[in-house]
Amino acid sequence: MINILFAARPERWPAYEAPLKTALADAGVSAHISPDIAPQDVDYIVYAPNSDLKDFTPFTRAKAVMNLWAGVEGIVGNETLKIPLTRMVDPGLTQGMVEWVLGHAMRFHLGMDAHIHASPGTWDPVPPPLTWDRRVTVLGLGELGAACATQLAQVGFNVTGWSRSQKDIDGITCLSGANGLTQALERADICVLLLPDTAATTNTLNAQTLAIMPKNACIINPGRGPLIDDDALLQALDSGHIGHAVLDVFRQEPLPKDHPYWTQRNVLVTPHIASETRPKYSALTIAENISRCERGDPLLHVVDRSLGY
Missing domain, CATH: 3.40.50.720 (NAD(P)-binding Rossmann-like Domain)
Structure with a gap:
């Protein structure tokens, strides 16, 4: 079983918990996903740039960070992030x-x-x-x-x-x-x-x-x-x-x-409402990417940090 850290604002977890667990199960991924996992045990990070997580150094076995937002400007320049970063496309x-x-x-x-x-x-x-x-x-x-x-x-x-x-x-x-x-x-x-x-x-x-x-x-x-x-x-x-x-x-x-x-x-x-990451659909993208990575296939929507997107 893999461990997935949900690193977003605490109030977002209730909306994402069920869709993420369902999408992962449907994708055939045996996973434990939670906002509370010890850094050294984390395999993947589902991440929102407005979360409290800023230092990725302790996540020594993590394989990728899955951004919940389409925009990555809040994380792309983080020098502690050494693993692949994907942006949200759903x-x-x-x-x-x-x-x-x-x-x-x-x-x-x-x-x-x-x-x-x-x-x-x-x-x-x-x-x-x-x-x-x-x-x-x-x-x-x-x-x-x-x-x-x-x-x-x-x-x-x-x-x-x-x-x-x-x-x-x-x-x-x-x-x-x-x-x-x-x-x-x-x-x-x-x-x-x-x-x-x-x-x-x-x-x-x-x-x-x-x-x-x-x-x-x-x-x-x-x-x-x-x-x-x-x-x-x-x-x-x-x-x-x-x-x-x-x-x-x-x-x-x-x-x-x-x-x-x-x-x-x-x-x-208008108050930044043009589009929003919706748990029902974004969970499918996250589950698909984790499933691909676990099979050894290339991740989708990987950010080119030299370009910033």
């Missing part, structure tokens, strides 16, 4: 992100706010364009970005994707590199940010790159707060160059009550 996390992105893209595309907030008696029968005539750019073509780009294309949007390394996705114009980023932003009537949080992606949207985007463009950020230079975005919104922003992630969370985003008329703030 169907529930992906589906949640696709639904959130598609919903907010369609809200902007259809101009729903004008009707939701219209004064009584307002009658302005101007139809929105078809999705065929609206250009969407997705920055970041990992698991979540590729899934969102594909769904947006399936409903008719003209979709361009950009990533640091070249990708090939059916139905998507895929670009990379500095010149590719410029081209992607030039056609971004709607820009969806799903890049990882690394030194190379900080302030991807800044005064210079925002100026490249079409006038009245919409920015949708369910990725990471540091991807946007907040001061530059506020200036672009005030000037009218950027028409709307939907922001789900921020440098400081919860977003402070006095932050200008709360009162900016063309900004919608």
Whole structure:
């Protein structure tokens, strides 16, 4: 029997206990999983970066750390971590992100706010364009970005994707590199940010790159707060160059009550709810990876620490 340490906030264990035990049993893994196992006896660690565990040195026989979150910026730089680290990729996390992105893209595309907030008696029968005539750019073509780009294309949007390394996705114009980023932003009537949080992606949207985007463009950020230079975005919104922003992630969370985003008329703030790791689905990913490792197969979704994701 293998020992699996659940290293997350204590209040998360009741929600994860049954799904993890069921998924491991269904995967044929004989395991003891608990938040309380002596470090020297641990074979795998199921980990959330906001847990109290910061020093991995005592876990001398552990084979891998399974991150519960899609983002790994809170652990990837930990110098005591010498074993493989995997990030969370599960169907529930992906589906949640696709639904959130598609919903907010369609809200902007259809101009729903004008009707939701219209004064009584307002009658302005101007139809929105078809999705065929609206250009969407997705920055970041990992698991979540590729899934969102594909769904947006399936409903008719003209979709361009950009990533640091070249990708090939059916139905998507895929670009990379500095010149590719410029081209992607030039056609971004709607820009969806799903890049990882690394030194190379900080302030991807800044005064210079925002100026490249079409006038009245919409920015949708369910990725990471540091991807946007907040001061530059506020200036672009005030000037009218950027028409709307939907922001789900921020440098400081919860977003402070006095932050200008709360009162900016063309900004919608959502409280980091675009997608969530759900125990029912994430347990399946964890069980599959542990089962693979025990069989001697390669782990899935291993983090490249030189890239930071």
